[in-house]
Amino acid sequence: MISLADLKRRIENSELSADAALSQSLQAIDAHEQTVGAFVCRSKEPRAASCGPLRGIAVGVKDIIETSDLPTEMGTSIYKDFHPRADASIVTMLKMAGATVVGKTTTSAFASHDPTTTLNPRNHAHTPGGSSAGSAAAVAAGMIPLALGTQTGGSVIRPASFCGVAAIKPSYRLLPTVGIKCFSWTLDTVGLFAAGVEDLGIALSAITGRPELAMDALSRAPRIGVVTQEFAPKADAESEEALQTAVAAVRRAGASVQRPKLPDLISQAYRIHPVIMAFEAHRALAWEYHGHRGDIAPELRAYLDKTVDIPQSAYDAAQSIALRAGTSLIDAFCDLDVLLTFSAPGAAPKGLTSTGDPRFNRVWTLLGTPCVNVPVIIANGRLPVGVQVIARPGEDATALSAARFIEDALRRHTS
Amino acid sequence: MISLADLKRRIENSELSADAALSQSLQAIDAHEQTVGAFVCRSKEPRAASCGPLRGIAVGVKDIIETSDLPTEMGTSIYKDFHPRADASIVTMLKMAGATVVGKTTTSAFASHDPTTTLNPRNHAHTPGGSSAGSAAAVAAGMIPLALGTQTGGSVIRPASFCGVAAIKPSYRLLPTVGIKCFSWTLDTVGLFAAGVEDLGIALSAITGRPELAMDALSRAPRIGVVTQEFAPKADAESEEALQTAVAAVRRAGASVQRPKLPDLISQAYRIHPVIMAFEAHRALAWEYHGHRGDIAPELRAYLDKTVDIPQSAYDAAQSIALRAGTSLIDAFCDLDVLLTFSAPGAAPKGLTSTGDPRFNRVWTLLGTPCVNVPVIIANGRLPVGVQVIARPGEDATALSAARFIEDALRRHTS
Incomplete structure (x- = not known):
């Protein structure tokens, strides 16, 4: 994989020009794209910026994020050849920081569940996950050092775990969603993929x-609370192993490890996430569902058909639970810097018929906490499995610092 | 003005066809549009729906709200001839309810402060206010029974007061903003204009x-707390008179009237609204400001130039105050159903060089409370002045019920 931190250091030390850094990514895309299929389209003549902290950094942009100079097709024929007028805010912010958009990456239709044709670069017989499939795969394949995704259920952390890359879903609205196709305004969050945790911090900061x-953000070893989210169906052995491996490593590295019990409101929030998501999706996709239902990808269409009758009262009750669950985080994090849990129920499922299950991600998306995936083990079949580091809303620096501590501990304390 | 409630009753009683109701609006637009200038463009061959609670109802849509079959130009040359792929969620929801979009209404560039060329139908020498200028003016001129606006500072309630129409800025996110050009994601709220308060309730419900x-929502006379928002510069005599007139009328109609003191956090929230608005506007309009600064309307450009350096820390502190101020609303509404205050600092300013001042609206936009304008007096120079009814977030039905009580009281108890 391409290390953003390493490229940046070499560019700043004049060991590498921004142009050469960008060229390295473009060549890597040429080499791997035909196999992996991470891109929907590529920029015509991408050029490196001459200044900015991210100059020379090639970025892939999930294709539900609007771009003024590339089509934005949302993974659906309904938006075929759609040319937005403007760049989404996050795209302009990346460009202002010096980064170069090299292409749009594949996405499930409207960032929902329908699989793309992108392969998992670690094992081509498996899904890279979704909905940010192309962004996770392009970073994992070593094509680009940075990619943008979005998460409404688990569309950043899950594919990162499946592909063995670092990723952050930052606190709710740390990054603007202006110019990004909405699925659920309460949940949609922009996230970043990169080779390592340091890269994520540099990019998010820039x-x-x-x-x-x-x-x-931590001047000492982190205080970690390990949680297994018992309110969700159990994780597979691979994810259990990844979590145990991470816990053993951080213990040896001097972190304090507790096993806190999550407040009951968090379980309630887990249960009502689907109500908020579906209710808002019916409004966010109202034009598409009522005018173009037949062209909506089959899984999403079936999902919308099944959830068409959620009553207002159920939505209102769900929002009320979400509000109270947010307050209960004070108890969840009592005396802890971060929580540590599964990133996904297991390794990437075989085949391209499913993008996997977001059940270990969704409550944290609802609660707006920063979440970081740290790759931990390579399970059978060359399949990576990661763990998820979670901090209080607004404490993205703490989440990143603890994730980096875990990454270091794994490097030093596992064979 | 055209009463939506009356049209709906006549359509449902088969006294009027939906087609005839729509035609009435189209003829009224033909009669008044050349003078008032409320529309940017009109639908080619608008047709009435055969079913739905709003069949036959003509709606004007503010031109920052995306429409699939009409251009959406955001009041700026930067979006000249821009054709979105989809309808904004609120537009599809209106159509699903049976309403017919008859055109796009004028807006300040990006729903900010630059005046449009729309005239105030009550007195052509005065502004209709802004930024939802065309929507307020089209309803006031009797062209249409319903129009959509948006409010980030005071862009719904203020023009409604200036034009003498009823309007509601509902609770934050009661109506989705998906497909509406963002200025500030914390503040932007979709609102409705209509001839009377009953019309607003019918439309919002549908x-x-x-x-x-x-x-x-109230089985008795409302308990009203009159507040004059002393944290803002004083209101003009016309607005004082409108408030006193409304208070006298509701007292005679049997409402209890108190003069509560607003918690200090509300004053603090008033002071930090501009920080949140400007910080987010710089991100929401990043592509426009960095790529097309010279084409941005002069007042907005000057505003963006002036606010370019708001530090992250000021924004974070402002959001923290906003959160705490929201909690303090419990105290503000203690033993009260609604608050009653100014809708604007005075009557519509003379000329078309200013859209007026949102200072009595902005804190309520930040706090996400439902706000309703009720027209009260006609001041010197045939200029209407209204009052603003405010309820707790989520209590839109209470705000509408109290506003209707005030409207009735004014009808019965003023000469």
């Missing part, structure tokens, strides 16, 4: 102009 | 599918 996101 | 919004 995009937002918040220097603290690239710095160590 | 669009959302929430029957309670068209029903009386």
Whole structure:
């Protein structure tokens, strides 16, 4: 994989030009794209910027994120050849930081569940996950050092785990969603994929102009609460192994590890996430569903058909639970810096018929917490499995620092 | 003005066809549009729906709201001839309820402050206000029974007061903003204009599918707290008179009237609204500001130039105040159903060089409360002045019921 941190250091030390850094990515795309299929379209003549902290950094942009100079097709024929007038805010912010958009990456239709044709670069017989399939795969295949995804259920953390890359779903609205196709306004969150956790911090800091996101927020070993989200169906053995491996490594590295019990409101929030998502999706996709139902991808269409009658009262009750669950996070994080849990129920499923299950991600999306995937083990069949680091809303720097501690601990304390 | 409630009753009683109701609006537009200038473009061959609670109802849609069959130009040359692929969610929801979009209404560029060329139908020498200028003016001129606007500072309630029409800015996210050009994701709220308060309730109920919004939420005279928002510069004599007139009328009609003191956090929230608005506008309009600054309307450009350096820390602090101010509403509404205050600092300013001042609206936009304008007096120079009714977030039915009580009281108890 291409290390953003390494490229940046070499560019800043004049060991590498921004043009050469960009060329390296373009050549890597030429080499791997035909096999992996991570891109929907590529920029015509991408050029490196001459300044900005991310100059020379090639970025892939999930194709539900609008771009003024590339079509934005949302993974659906309904948006075939759609040319937005403007760049989404996050795209302009990336460009202002010096990054170069090299193409649009594949996405499930409207960032929902229908699989794309993208292969998992670690094992071509398996899905890269979704809905941010192309972004996770392009980083994992070593084509680009940075990619944008979005998460409404588990569309950033899950594919990152499946593909063995680092990823962050930041706090709700740390990154703007302006110019991104909405599925659920309460849930949709922009996220980043990169080779390692340091890369994520550098990119997030450069995009937002918040220097603290690239710095160590913890002056000591983190206090970690390990949770297994018993409110969800059990994880597979691979995910259990990844979590145990991470816990053993951080213990050896000096972190304190507790096993807190999550407040009951978190379980309730887990249960009502689907109500909020479906209710809002019916409104966000109202034009598509009522005018173009036949052209909506089959899984999403079936999902919308099945959820058409959610009453207002169920939605209102769900929002009320979400509000109270947010307050209960104070108890969940008592005396802890971060929570540590599964990133996904297991390794990437075989075949391209499913993008996997977001059940270990969705409550954290609803609660707006920063979540970071750290790759941990390579399970049978060359399939990576990661763990998920979660901090309080607004404490993205803490999540990144603890994730980096875990990444370091794994490097030092596992064979 | 055209009463939506009256049209609907006549259509449902088969006294009027939906086609005839729509024709009445189209003829009224033909008669008044050349003078008032409320529309940017008109639908080619608008047709009445055969079913739905709003069949036969002609609607004007503010031109920052995307439409699949009409251009959406955002009040700026930067979006000249822009044709979105989809309808905004609120447009599809209106159509699903049977309403007919008859055209796009004028807006300040990006729903900010630059005046449009629309005249105030009550007095052509004055502004109709902004940014939802065309929507307020089209309803006031009797062209259409319903129009959509948006409010980030005071862009719905203020023009409604200036034009002498009823309007509601509902609770935050009661109506989706999907497909509407964003200025500030924390603040932007879709609103409705109509001839009277009953019309607003009927329309809001039909669009959302929430029957309670068209029903009386109060089984008794409302408990009203009169507030004059001392944290803002003083209102003019006309607005003082409108408020006193409304208070006298509701007292005579049997409402209890108190003069509560607003918690200090509300004053703080008033002060930080501009920080949140400007910080988010710089991100929401990043592509426009960095790529097309010279084409941005002069007032908005000057505003963006002036606010370019708001630090992240100021924004974070402002969001923290907003959160705490929201909690303090419990105290603000203690033993009260609604608050009653100014809709604007005075009557519509003379000329078309200013759209007026949102200072009595902005904190309520930030707090996400439902706000309703009720027209009260006609000041010197044939200029209407209204009052603003405010309820707790989520209590839109209470706001509408109290507003209707005030409207009735004014009808019965003023000469």
